[in-house]
Amino acid sequence: MRMLINVPETVVADALRGVAAAHPELTVDVENRIIVRRDAPVAGKVGLVSGGGSGHEPLHGGFVGPGMLSAACPGEVFTSPVPDQMVRAAAAVDSGEGVLFIVKNYTGDVLNFEMGAELAEEEGVQLAKVLVDDDVAVTDSLFTAGRRGTGATLFVEKIAGAAAEEGAPLERVEALARRVNEVSRSFGVALSAVTTPAKGSPTFELPSGELELGIGIHGEPGRERRAMMTSREIADYTVDVLVTDRPPSGPVLLLVNGMGATPLLELYGFNAEVHRALGERGVTVARTLVGNYVTSLDMAGCSVTLCEADEELVRLWDAPVQTTALRWGR
Amino acid sequence: MLDAEFFRRWLTATAALVDREAARLTELDSAIGDADHGANLQRGFTAVTEALAKDAPDTPGAVLVLAGGQLISKVGGASGPLYGTLLRRTGKELGDAAEVTPGQFAAAFAAGVEAVARLGGAQAGDKTMLDALEPAVAALGASTDTFATARDAAGQGARDTVPLRARKGRASYLGERSIGHEDPGAASSALLLTALAGAVA
Numbered sequence: 324m325r326m327l328i329n330v331p332e333t334v335v336a337d338a339l340r341g342v343a344a345a346h347p348e349l350t351v352d353v354e355n356r357i358i359v360r361r362d363a364p365v366a367g368k369v370g371l372v373s374g375g376g377s378g379h380e381p382l383h384g385g386f387v388g389p390g391m392l393s394a395a396c397p398g399e400v401f402t403s404p405v406p407d408q409m410v411r412a413a414a415a416v417d418s419g420e421g422v423l424f425i426v427k428n429y430t431g432d433v434l435n436f437e438m439g440a441e442l443a444e445e446e447g448v449q450l451a452k453v454l455v456d457d458d459v460a461v462t463d464s465l466f467t468a469g470r471r472g473t474g475a476t477l478f479v480e481k482i483a484g485a486a487a488e489e490g491a492p493l494e495r496v497e498a499l500a501r502r503v504n505e506v507s508r509s510f511g512v513a514l515s516a517v518t519t520p521a522k523g524s525p526t527f528e529l530p531s532g533e534l535e536l537g538i539g540i541h542g543e544p545g546r547e548r549r550a551m552m553t554s555r556e557i558a559d560y561t562v563d564v565l566v567t568d569r570p571p572s573g574p575v576l577l578l579v580n581g582m583g584a585t586p587l588l589e590l591y592g593f594n595a596e597v598h599r600a601l602g603e604r605g606v607t608v609a610r611t612l613v614g615n616y617v618t619s620l621d622m623a624g625c626s627v628t629l630c631e632a633d634e635e636l637v638r639l640w641d642a643p644v645q646t647t648a649l650r651w652g653r
Numbered sequence: 654m655l656d657a658e659f660f661r662r663w664l665t666a667t668a669a670l671v672d673r674e675a676a677r678l679t680e681l682d683s684a685i686g687d688a689d690h691g692a693n694l695q696r697g698f699t700a701v702t703e704a705l706a707k708d709a710p711d712t713p714g715a716v717l718v719l720a721g722g723q724l725i726s727k728v729g730g731a732s733g734p735l736y737g738t739l740l741r742r743t744g745k746e747l748g749d750a751a752e753v754t755p756g757q758f759a760a761a762f763a764a765g766v767e768a769v770a771r772l773g774g775a776q777a778g779d780k781t782m783l784d785a786l787e788p789a790v791a792a793l794g795a796s797t798d799t800f801a802t803a804r805d806a807a808g809q810g811a812r813d814t815v816p817l818r819a820r821k822g823r824a825s826y827l828g829e830r831s832i833g834h835e836d837p838g839a840a841s842s843a844l845l846l847t848a849l850a851g852a853v854a
Contacts, residue, residue, distance in 0.1 A: 331692070376687075376729075376730075398729045398730075399689065399692075399693065399696075399729055399730075400689065401687040401688075401689055402687075402689055402693055402728075402729040402730040403729045403730050403731075403733075404729055405725065405726050405727065405728070405729045405733060406725060406726070406734075407726050429731075429823065430731040430773065430821065430822045430823065431729060431730035431731040431732075431733070431734075434731055434733075434734035434735070434772065434773075435729060435730075435733065435734060437734075438725065438734055460826075461826055462828070468821055468822055468823070468825050468826075471826060519687070519688050519689060521679060521688065521689050521691075521692040522679055522683055522688040522689075526683045526687065526688045527683070527684075539823075539826055541686075541687040541823060542683075542687055542688065543685070543686065543687060543823060543824075543826055543827060544827060544830060546826075546827075546828060546830075
């Protein structure tokens with residue numbers, strides 16, 4: 324194992340110190356592990372708080388700033404944050420208009436945000452929660468933990484963030500976040516396993532010449548392993564899975580997301596294939612974002628997220644955003 | 654009778670076992686989860702022993718509530734709230750008695766395990782920590798002699814998770830591929846019961 328770290332125990336704190344050094348526009352509380360936009364709480368604005376395990380950067384800390392999140396709570400690597408972090412974050416961003424927690428559907432995130440919400444409400448914060456569960460690789464039923472939250476988190480955070488920035492009340496910001504989640508679907512593939520700092524070796528063995536289909540973002544194996552496919556074949560497979568699960572009835576926002584170790588050269592080539600595959604199935608693309616946004620440490624591979632977007636969602640997507648990882652329009 | 658000192662001994666012994674077994678727990682977790690269970694519990698129980706050294710509550714209930722709060726604040730993931738709730742609820746059930754009987758502890762622990770089941774929305778057979786905890790609850794009785802039986806039942810319960818298909822937590826995302834691996838949460842729960850049996854002087 325070769326990693327640019329000191330010791331596994333301090334990777335998150337060390338990274339937060341680096342974020343603080345690079346971004347004076349953010350308030351970084353290294354000890355309590357929260358990242359807050361410098362001007363919070365913003366008068367008259369709903370606060371947006373998200374968080375989850377570290378190792379998915381730039382999610383969520385990279386999306387803190389005007390037009391997107393008010394604060395992010397990074398947990399340990401691949402481990403949800405603890406309730407204390409959510410309580411502090413909610414207090415830091417609440418201007419009296421209430422706070423929305425954006426939670427990805429993993430047992431740990433759900434439980435910790437639940438506890439954090441209870442404590443923050445006891446302290447007088449008006450709270451709403453939205454659960455992101457867009458991953459079609461997971462068969463949802465009463466007998467499972469349900470679909471994972473993956474790439475759609477970015478769409479939820481951006482669009483709800485834009486509405487909050489415009490001064491929309493909590494109820495409406497929450498409703499928009501839910502709507503974005505409902506119309507979004509994701510699917511991911513891995514070309515390599517991840518190595519967590521704590522373990523120091525790959526979390527699963529993936530022989531060269533094979534790939535994992537239907538992975539999440541925590542280094543867990545996918546649902547199925549196959550012989551390596553071409554970019555074109557992966558695009559067709561992925562788009563089929565997505566469109567079968569929820570056929571879009573209008574244009575989509577498209578996220579072609581790298582898992583961390585796949586170069587942009589490959590991601591853009593794959594994006595071309597995804598556009599072709601969507602076009603062949605009659606799906607039009609309103610906006611496209613290509614890059615490493617919801618990553619899984621050093622995993623090679625990619626995920627595709629489609630978000631069916633009407634004019635309002637496209638307008639909110641286009642609205643100005645100024646964060647470290649996503650910025651346009653201002 | 655079991656006093657605050659007994660419960661401190663139990664939790665300190667758990668911390669030592671978690672230290673020793675952290676690599677194995679993480680290895681089990683890497684097969685069907687995300688390879689951090691050992692490190693996470695280690696962080697939590699280190700905080701528990703530090704908190705108990707700094708602040709020495711004088712009732713069994715207060716020891717367990719303090720420990721549970723530390724786990725919730727330090728561990729994260731699913732295991733923080735679940736183990737934290739187990740200890741907090743058990744502690745609350747014991748109230749502020751200075752000493753409790755093994756039978757009172759058994760009843761309180763049963764309530765703690767029930768709270769875990771409710772919080773996680775899981776039941777025995779889902780391939781979770783409940784597969785070790787529920788047999789332990791069934792084995793606990795009115796004397797400390799039953800602690801060893803509970804330890805064995807929890808260990809067996811953990812091993813019995815191997816052929817199960819996970820239906821809760823991150824392992825559930827693997828579907829059929831979760832079969833053939835011991836559940837790391839059940840394995841760590843078995844450690845908790847091993848420490849309990851070992852704490853009997």
